[in-house]
């Protein structure tokens with residue numbers, strides 16, 4: 001089943017407000033030593049919730065892997081965290097983060113993520129929509145704290161993102177006794193280190209190294225999350241590395257893939273990586289931010305770009321602007 005060519009099963013209420021700005025995630029607050037030590041930099045300010053759930057209304061389209069599933073089932077959408085039957089410690093964690101109710105994407109994603117038997121998920125989610133919290137909650141609900149072995153793995157395209165995700169999971173899981181989270185990112189002091197935390201968050205190359213060197217036992221692994229798949233595929237070789245990591249894990253684990261955008265190559269990759277998944281996409285009209293006009297000029301030759309840009313600026317009144325270029329050298333033109 002392709003993410004692009006199927007009709008949505010259900011559409012949520014229309015969008016009302018534009019997305020909030022990205023908020024940095026929480027730094028590590030509580031943890032066993034490895035995670036705390038690994039999280040020395042890169043994490044943002046404490047994530048004490050946001051008005052996300054109140055202000056951000058995305059239209060989320062849902063396509064179920066199992067077409068027999070009943071969209072009228074109350075489990076299909078969760079208007080409150082209470083409906084999700086979460087453990088008390090997890091609910092305390094969510095409250096400590098100041099989350100009062102699920103954001104739109106969480107409302108749709110959480111019942112499907114938490115449903116048993118576990119089903120794969122492919123979800124489109126822009127920055128700041130609450131996806132990290134969504135997959136973190138699924139992970140924390142599913143791991144068995146009595147087993148000290150990796151049970152969930154999150155792959156991120158950069159170490160900074162990995163550290164941020166780790167911070168969110170730690171924050172959310174702060175009341176779960178025995179919870180251990182480790183960063184699996186390049187670390188010069190990691191020689192001989194064992195990765196036995198229930199949750200590993202890392203970059204694909206380092207994770208592959210760790211597993212190959214048998215520094216992590218993957219036999220208990222039951223959840224694999226790939227965050228920012230589009231960014232992953234934009235970086236040479238990272239998509240392939242994720243696939244190689246996946247092949248080193250037990251075959252029947254719940255695979256969850258998030259991507260801000262769904263160009264054809266990401267859809268194709270996602271469908272291979274997370275087969276038979278429930279698919280959540282943001283409605284098309286929500287993809288650009290309200291108040292921002294987008295237009296493009298097709299310029300035949302590279303050398304004409306600068307002159308065209310000057311003409312363009314001549315036509316517009318702009319106080320300030322940012323120009324993104326592909327190569328560092330082009331920024332000096």
Ligand SMILES: Nc1ncnc2c1ncn2[C@@H]1O[C@H](COP(=O)(O)OP(=O)(O)OP(=O)(O)O)[C@@H](O)[C@H]1O
Nearest residue numbers: 023047049050053099103127128129130131132133
């Ligand atoms: N249900 C909720 N209620 C209130 N705040 C929330 C809720 N879910 C997430 N947030 C907060 O909203 C912000 C963005 O959430 P989160 O980091 O999960 O989003 P994201 O989609 O992963 O964004 P990014 O890609 O920028 O990391 C964070 O500050 C988080 O603490």
